Amino acid sequence: MRLAHHLLRHASGVFHFRLVVPRDLQGFLGLRIIKRSLRTRDPKLARWWAYILGARYAQIFAKARDEGISMVKERRAKDLPEQPARKRSVVLQTGSGEELIDYGCEIRPDGSMRFEATDEADHERLIEAIREAKKPPAWLTQAPSVPHATQASPPDMQSLAGAMETLGASLAQTLSTSAASAMPPAPARPRAIGKAADAWLKSIQADTLPKTLVIKTAAVMGFARHVGISKMLHEVRREDVSAWIETLRTSGLQTPTLINKASYVRGFFTWAVSAGAYAKFHKDENPAAGHVIYRKQEKKRRRAFGFKSFTLDQIQALYAPDALVNLSAGARWGAVIGLYTGARVSEVGQLALVDFTTVDGVACMTITDEGEGQSVKNEPSLRTIPIHPDLITLGLMELVERLRERGERRLFPKIKIGSVNGQGDWLSKAFGRHIEAMGIPKPDKGKYGFHSLRKTAAQTMKAAKVPLEWRCAYMGHDLDEEHVEIYSGEYGPREMREIACSGLAWGVDLVGLMTILSVHKGDS
The missing domain is CATH 1.10.150.130 (Tyrosine recombinase, N-terminal domain)
Structure with a gap:
């Protein structure tokens, strides 16, 4: 929390005023720090008193210097150049104020002083005079008053006139503005x-x-x-x-x-x-x-500790037909869609059949939040992308038509809408088990999971020289408005298919995958 100058907050919530005494006055006052409780937990009221007390103490210090009060800075004798002791006459006054005594004084190089007294009585008078000289005047020791604990609002300007004499009209106006806003108005319907x-x-x-x-x-x-x-x-x-x-x-x-x-x-x-x-x-x-x-x-x-991307060898091992057959029919399709789209697991799991359309003669998939139980991470996640040619080859659109004929509304109809962990949780867990079953070792830092497919797709398109704006448009990443205008106003699904999809070539066995993905039983 950023507090006003000279203002501290105790663990109890009570604010304190803290001020460092100028070095030339520290010896005279006998302290380095001035610290006082403001007896309030209200930050605006505390700021009020911090400004006021700071201004008042500044007046006190200025007056002290005007009176000629200053202390000799402490320095070690070894740090001083060799100088002879200086002798002078010092006139001191006893506490009664009735007697002035002229003493001989020897000022040493280290700043200490040696006074000369003639007898025991003279010595006692000298000690008394020194004590009186070291006492600060009453005006210096009279610190500004602090607010009472029961005070609920800043003091009025009239009562502070004496303390604010040297602050000027500009500071007074600032304090008046602060006072007006210290206690905000009560709302129309206050509630606990x-x-x-x-x-x-x-x-x-x-x-x-x-x-x-x-x-x-x-x-x-x-x-x-x-x-x-x-x-x-x-x-x-x-x-x-x-x-x-x-x-x-x-x-x-x-x-x-x-x-x-x-x-x-x-x-x-x-x-x-x-x-x-x-x-x-x-x-x-x-x-x-x-x-x-x-x-x-x-x-x-x-x-460094997030999801790691797969290597091409790991992708080919995970998507080998003999390996993928161990997943359910729905999980197989979910894994394949994730590989070729780089979509988030929740985006894949919530796909509805109406999200599959044809735009300008190109089969497309829409990631949206308009359907029942659908949501996206942010606005850039809302997108329509061309379906990768490999997914067309594998029969994704045939699956969509088959589900439509059965009267289904979602790509994975058996998945419950409104599940606590989202509609992609089942797919994330299934793919995680698939990774473990394939014996892929854990990375030194980070982890593998369904989200690794998203990172793999992004890095693969980057390596294939797919422009940044196209990668962001295809995967639903955020990008500044200047780049968004580049790809949103000029190109369509056909161009995106040629530019973005061409960067996602995995070299997997499409014929073998078609065999296990074409099983109709348990499409979900």
Whole structure:
């Protein structure tokens, strides 16, 4: 959390003012740091007092220097050049203020002083005079007052007039603006955060996948428990979200998980504004925004432990007819489609028969979120791509027509819609078992799975010199708008088939695969 200058937050949530005393006054005051409790947990009120106390102490230090108060910097004698001791006369006044005494004083090279006293009584008067001289004046030791614990709002400007004399009109105007915004207006329908979280989850339940709903519930209710279920939502501040994020990070959660959780809480606050439970804010001032940054170096380190691409030899081993026959008929087709499209496992598992169309005489497949139980990762994932010629050869379109004749609506009709882990979970598990059965060793870093087919397809097209914009269009990767315009406005499925599909040549036994894929029984 980024706090104002001179402002610290204790683990209890109470803010403290902290100021480093200028070095030339540290010896005189006898301390290096000024630290005072502000007796408040409100960050805006604490910032108020930090600005005010900082300005007041600046006045005190300036006045101290005007009075001629300064201390000799401590330096070791060995660090000083050889200089003879200097003798001078010093006039000191005792505490009574009635007697001025002129003492002989020897100032040594290391900064220390040696006074000359004639007898024991003179020595006592000298000690008393030195003590009086070392005492700071009353105006310097009278520190500015801090707010009382029960004070709920910033003080008015009139009561601060004395402390703000040297700040000028510009600073006074700034403080007045801060005072007006220190306590935000109460929302139209204030609610406890626990009840607000329940209402938000109910509002998104119908349009959210079961697994996603569980994840969002864990994030938002976890945040609610952190700040207190009964705490009013409009009292929650950005600092509370920051503290929650740091608690999650300390527990061992990684940056991508933190980003997801923060995004769910961000959506919760956005809903709260529309529901009248939280004060309106600008789009860039969501209390849950900007707390987690996923830096490029961290992404690079994490990629080393992600899914690894297959080699061509491994692909040919996995898709040998004798090996693929051990999978169910549906899993065989799912694996083959994944190989030639590089589609995500959920995109393959949710395919509906209406997603297979013909565009400009080219058989195409559409990845969409418009059908029942269908969803995509992001907007670039919505795409229509030509069906690879090898898939046509293997009989994919014949399978689609056969299922249509049977009255089916989906490519894998036996898979339940609305499963907790998504419609691609069955295929992911089946392909994972297939990898283990083939004895493919685990990589030193990372792992193999269905998603490895996506990475393999991307790298194979890159090696085949398929342009980046075509690879992104074919696989549903995000790309900046300039490149999107290149491929979206000029070329169609026919050109994409010639450019992108030509980069996916695996050298597998198509004749053998046709034999095991043409089995009608258990198409799903």
